[in-house]
Amino acid sequence: LIICTFVMKDQLHFLLNRDLGFNKEHVLVIENHSSQDQNRMVVERLKTSLENRREILGVTGASAAFAKGWTTMGFSAEDGTFKQFFQITVDYEYLKTMEIELGEGRNFSKKHRTDPSEALIVNEAFVKYFNWESALGKSLPGKKFPLHYVIGVVKDFNFGPLQDEIAPLAIVLDPITLLRGINDVSTTYSPRMLNFINVRIKPENIRSTIEMIKVTWQKVAPGHPFLFSFLDQDVQQQYEEIEQWGKIVGYASFFTILIACLGLFGLATLTVIRRTKEIGIRKVLGASTVNVVLFLSQEF
Template sequence: MTLAIGRSASRTKEVGVRKVLGAVKSQLIKQFLGEAVLMSTSALILGIMLVGIFLPAFNKVTNKNLSLSFDLWTILFLATLMFLAGCAAGCYPAFFLARYQPVHIIKSEPRMKGAHFLIRVLVTGQFALFIGLIICTFVMRDQLHFLLNRDLGFNKEHVLVIENHSSQDQNRMVVERLKTSLENRREILGVTGASAAFAKDWTIMGFSAEDGTFKQFFQITVDYEYLKTMEIELWEGRNFSIKYGTDPSESLIVNEAFVKYFNWESALGKSLPGKRFPLHYVIGVVKDFNFGPLQNEVAPLAIVLDPTTLQRGINDINTTYSPRMLNFINVRIKPENIRSTIEMIKVTWQKVAPGHPFLFSFLDQDVQQQYEEIEQWGKIAGYASFFTILIACLGLFGLATLTVIRRTKEIGIRKILGASTANVVLFLSQEFGKLVIVANIIAWPMAYYAMNRWLQNFAYRINIGLVSFVLAGVLAFTIALITVSFQSIRAALANPVESLRYE
């Protein structure tokens, strides 16, 4: 629409000549509307071609499987959209220019105040949308960077997570066999089994406390090497040890969130406040580490060698994996020769667990998958920003065209009075700079509100800083200046005699 209005301003003489030669108002309206619909049709065809080109890349970014479909309803919708867009773009210049008397058009350019105001509103809105999307992109990028570099409470690097699907009677035996086979290999830094893995479905247990309240917490069954292999820091007390024969049946280790949840000042020696629990006590407290979705706050967690340590006192349990079995084996390896190390582990696995497939993943990749949605939204916002600024620049170019036409004589007078090319360019650019300032005023509070709401989904999040807003504003101003510079410089270099010849 902005381009159509901008172009129409340069065709006033053409309209005047056509009217002198006998063209009536309805013919001019049909001409402008027809041209606009034709342009809209061309844009639709080009848009469909671009969608076909970029759709595979979009599917890859968003993990979708979208495809072009041209059923009857889609064709009708696109045809209607094309017609309405063409009419919207062509109706203003059609009805505006067609109403003027030819003598007025030929004698002097009509003052298109309404057109100028409409374009200013459209361009300001487009730039506000662009600035808002850029701010959102920056904030999402900063949040992703914060999460990627945040201390998770364990070392996720160079850890293979192997799925252990062996039967219950063979489950722990497979872990011990693999551990024995790998413990003397120089490429291996540690092997440990656990009933759950990062961001998988962990066992949730609940019980009725002595005060009548219902308590819930997560539980994981591990072996003696779990804390050491995963490099989880022990904050208080001691780790499980084979030296203590009662550790499998009586001892548990909890995290800091567990201590806070039960309002304990010191957890060592404490037992869960229930009536039906067997003898058990806390021997250690580990620092909180993320074991669930990274958007969530670290939940209370009990770590045990044998799930029966607590299960007799539990009256509610929710789990996907058997809490008795070590369903996952974590193998920490050296960073050198990773490919050959994996092949060696695979050969060893086939010996200790024949008939079971070697299914593994890297722990750091499992963590990375938690951020895929954030990355997708960040990329989508970035692409949307690109197309928005492209449309805004087209609108700004149309506005610059209209402004130069409207101020041709003013520019000529300024040059005759001694204004330099730089003065004229600066004079013309000031108006567009004001539009960008207004766009920033509109976009900043809206973007802050949207991103603040989005960040509420994360238990651990950044504070929205001023830098993202300033960078977005500077970027918008720079792009606007580059866009209008062509028309401004061309107007500044024009011979003032040409614009004032008939004055």
């Protein structure tokens, strides 16, 4: 039990201190509830309005945010196996704004006109899942997918609950290519819409910066409430849940060990009382206290 407790503590410490794979500091996550025909227009309007502000370091839209809104897709591969992966729809600035490291290949670019319909960026877990030695230029092994290919591989980053293993992830500008080839999809939000807008700001004058963004939002998305959270606080909620679980495990282990020790103490006391005469005789015959203790301990 003690060994298991320490192992669990080490695992919790690892979860709380590992690199997330992106920069969570000073990022506002704004909920974009505009209609489908206005969705991307709102993102672009907000970008245009904020891009020249000194307080703003980057603006990007995505279909999902940390630990919420992620889409899972599944399809029957050519070898008969069922493959499943996570998917997120983003814009051109996503990797840069979120500071996600590109391991190989390239990022999405407006210079490549076919990127929205054909290009795919995957994470390292995706490459391992499909047993690819090199992912660049590869396509998903399904018969129904239209033309598409991998243009880049990002380093693994946490996008779900911290206690979960990082899953295979496909990043696209438009999921229509993937949607045409899959057999199964599970999602909270529409995978084609940029449901969240991430705004990276400078650490100075945060309150006034938020107020400025709010005023701008009311202009570009009139009638839609300004709902936002800080990315680092969203992550912190995950940390708090893990820490709470760690405390519960610690308390449970402590009381379990305490009860076991009390039981052992009670059993030892009962043994001593039951064998008082025998102990007295051994002492008279010259047995030392250590010898008596060792003798009594044989029963345990």
